[in-house]
Amino acid sequence: MIRPALIVVSTILVAGCATTYSDLSGLSPEQIADNIEGQSSSVKTFNTEGYGNFETPEGSFNATFDLWIQKPFEASIRLYGPFGIKVAQARLTDDTIIVYNSLKNEVYVGRPTPENIRRYLMIASDGSTFSEVLLGFMVPLAHLRGADVASHYDGKAASFTYASEDTVEKFVVDGHYLRTTEYEQLVDGEEVLSIHYSNFTKIDEVYFPRSIAFEDIHRQISARLFYQDIALNENDALEFNVPADAKEIILN
Numbered sequence: 417m418i419r420p421a422l423i424v425v426s427t428i429l430v431a432g433c434a435t436t437y438s439d440l441s442g443l444s445p446e447q448i449a450d451n452i453e454g455q456s457s458s459v460k461t462f463n464t465e466g467y468g469n470f471e472t473p474e475g476s477f478n479a480t481f482d483l484w485i486q487k488p489f490e491a492s493i494r495l496y497g498p499f500g501i502k503v504a505q506a507r508l509t510d511d512t513i514i515v516y517n518s519l520k521n522e523v524y525v526g527r528p529t530p531e532n533i534r535r536y537l538m539i540a541s542d543g544s545t546f547s548e549v550l551l552g553f554m555v556p557l558a559h560l561r562g563a564d565v566a567s568h569y570d571g572k573a574a575s576f577t578y579a580s581e582d583t584v585e586k587f588v589v590d591g592h593y594l595r596t597t598e599y600e601q602l603v604d605g606e607e608v609l610s611i612h613y614s615n616f617t618k619i620d621e622v623y624f625p626r627s628i629a630f631e632d633i634h635r636q637i638s639a640r641l642f643y644q645d646i647a648l649n650e651n652d653a654l655e656f657n658v659p660a661d662a663k664e665i666i667l668n
Contacts, residue, residue: 440591441569445576449555451594455622456553461486463647470538471638479503481641484654485547492654493537506537507656508546513667516658523658526667536667538639540609540632550641552613552625554596556587573597590616593623608634620648 440448462485469478482494489510497503506515513528515536526532530541541549548554558565558578563585566577572592578585588598593616601609609632613625624646631638 440574440589441571443574445556445565445567448574448589448594449557452553452555452589452596455594456487456548456551458620458622459487459551460649462547462551463645463650463652464643465645466641466643468639468641471636472538473636482654483550483643484652485550486653487547488545489547491546491550492656494654505654505656508533510545514656514658516656516662521659521662522665523662524665524667532667534632534635534637538630538637540611540630540637540639549611550628552595552628554587554599554611556589556596559585595623595625597625606633608632617646619646622648 443451462483464483465480466483467478467480470476477497480496480500483491484493485491489508491506491508493504493506494502495504495506501518503518504516505518506513508514508528511527513524513526513532513536515524516522517524524536528546533539533541533546539546539549544554556574556576560578560580560583563578563580566579568575572590574589574591576587576589582604584602586598586600586602587596589595590597595613595616597613599609599611600607610630612629613627614629615626616623617626618624624643626643626646627640629638629640
């Protein structure tokens, strides 16, 4: 939620300085977060086509995909294998994940927990919503109750580190884009998750990363997504159809 006392500051920085602002040293983590949330609020729907490279314990593969997101909690994905064959499709809301495997004619239904998203979509998450992670709207605020924060500014970027008893979260925010470019999570001193955003492109006054890299170290899952075409605020939702004879599997 955007804090009322900072709405004016956020609006000025997003609208007037998105392409030139670089000195973040005068802003608190909350103000920087409000700038990111201000950009996020202008995006209602997001459509893209792209391709990805995936590494799992079972092997590695490449795929192309169509992605549609309606913020804040709805998304549809179609995944294509060699020769453009549709191998899977998925639909997510704030309380449900449905994944249909065309090759096995199986449909998986459950809650959109980070574990289920990692397992069935191979997208690592820190617990942020699916749309925030895929669009790069992760904000540098602690997810941990009572966490301590340290910050560092080098003139062009700001880094924030949040620590609790056993978990450390690190964010890097680029001053040019006013967007998160790096996220790392460590548990008991070991890195367990990293997300990196790069190749930013400005579309309708908002910067979007065209390349997103995920690495879930403990589960040996990594993915790199590349967005080729991006359209904003168009209501072209992807169709999601599951055959009546598909075997249903309920997820935990």
